[in-house]
Amino acid sequence: MMIRPLLMCFILCVVYGSSKPTDRKSRVHDEEPLSHLKHDDNKNYDYDHEAFLGQDEAKTFDQLPPEESQRRLSIIVDKIDNNNDGFVAEDELKVWIKAAQKKHIFDSVEQQWKDFDMNNDGLISWDEYKNVTYGSYLEDPQTESEYNYTHMMSRDERRFKVADTNGDMIADKQEFTAFLHPEDHEHMRSIVVQETIEDIDKNGDGFIDLQEYIGDMFTSEDNEEEPEWVVAERQQFSEFRDKNNDGKMDKEETMDWILPSDYDHAEAEAKHLLHESDANKDGKLTKKEILDKYDVFVGSQVTDFGEALLRHDEF
Template identity: 65%
Template sequence: MKLVRPVLTVLMCCYALCVVYATSKPTKGSRIHHEKPLSSHEHNDEDHEYDHDAFLGEEEAKTFDQLPPDESQRRLGIIVDRIDEDKDGFVTEAELNEWIKKAQKKYIYDNVDRQWKDYDTNGDDIISWDEYKNVTYGTYLENPTEEEGYDYKKQMSRDEKRFKAADKNADNDADREEFTAFLHPEDFDHMKHTVVQETMEELDKNLDGFIDLEEYIGDMYKGDEEDHGEPAWVTAERDQFNEFRDKDKDGKMDLDETKDWILPNNYDHALSEAKHLVSESDADKDGKLTKEEILNKFDLFVGSQATDYGEALNKHDEF
């Protein structure tokens, strides 16, 4: 049995090392999850590069950039059928929003695909909690001795809670979507409570169910061995806590205040883009799109003027 530390744990260890070796430098903001932009291009009406990146994801958009208009339109038709999840012949704003979010997460799904076989040990295309536990904690389970500075039992318990939260149908197995939510909880709305709860449990050293000022600062700054005094950025973080983090001014952050800190209410770029695509393509103004309406605006969704498309035509068997 091998023992593989969970992805989040490895990241947190790296984070901790950074703090140890750079205690005089600010690490503020490292726990805050900001929404990834849909595209590096500006959103304007002169060209539709932003729309292409948003609708397809940047990597897939590069492939479509190499296609002639007729092939681009044909592939768009296949995509439309996928977006129309209820198969009623219309693409709604909600369905477009969901599609765009999935397109933006493609790099996450690719990451899961690379790890899948490591955890799906019986090859049934499902990962059970026992499979994940045995792969990740196998050595510890066989010989439950603690490694200095690392609590396997506590981490395994945390992983099990997260696995159950990701397991929407509560069958103790994870399909690819559920396993993706387990590995990348910050990217799934139904997992965000779990992200907040894990953060609170990690920082709440006195186990009172809250994050007080010293626990908040202690997560970022461990002190200066040469005793040069507290850096200015730490003082600024204390002010941030008192003025903005601790909303009810009781000297500590509860679950809701912690959520506002690490998961700020970002502008919903995917929903905004879905609204934009519907507005630009909805010829009969009924608030939803037919396949014909989308194909008539294929240049907005996927179109390109490129002609060097020979290599791209040989990619992506799904088309």
């Protein structure tokens, strides 16, 4: 049977939970970085280019003259201006940066979409997903396996129902994206927490105690000494994870751990680009203001994103 991505993810979690890792593992869903480059405008704007265009798309090369970079940026500006008022506001810039940040997710969904939309109606029903993912098992449920496919299927169905906001058990593109990548959607955060607790909670009390927390990351062999990072994690659990000091993490504490709501990098970058380009300081950008500062946004570089637009006759 072909193992589909979400099923493979579950299997990896099972293997991960039963293995004996020597390296530090993490269940924290960190936000995808805008760029792995250092943000230093005194040297260059490479960080801003990756933040604005996306890491995969912002590959630098020098074939294009400034005029061509500005022409292509002009088309991008029209896309950012969602309300077509002729200005780019901070919120619009933030939305664009977040989209660039998550482009790999959209690409992944697009690729998987073709596998599951069996009748090509532009939607994916639960039956379609179930049959593609678990088809061989459904045909012969008695087949021996080290994995509990019945449990996996039940877990997938529960997540599908949460992602299916209108309750028809048929997912459109947005709902299917939430199903595959629940950590990126507010209404899916509770199911991510529930699944995490189920994975780690060995005694079935609905909480994660210190032993379960450490055991999920590390299991000692032959009374070996704990690595320093395990000692540090014990301290983290006591001082930061278990906020009410009852010796275990509840759902809210688990959410704070795996889905931290920290610094909003996209918002900070939008403010930075606005500050750098807003010549008249009115709090919004005209296309001219952006093009005058094109080097901050794209420089004299072309990107795969630009190439994609060109292929779709948008340039």
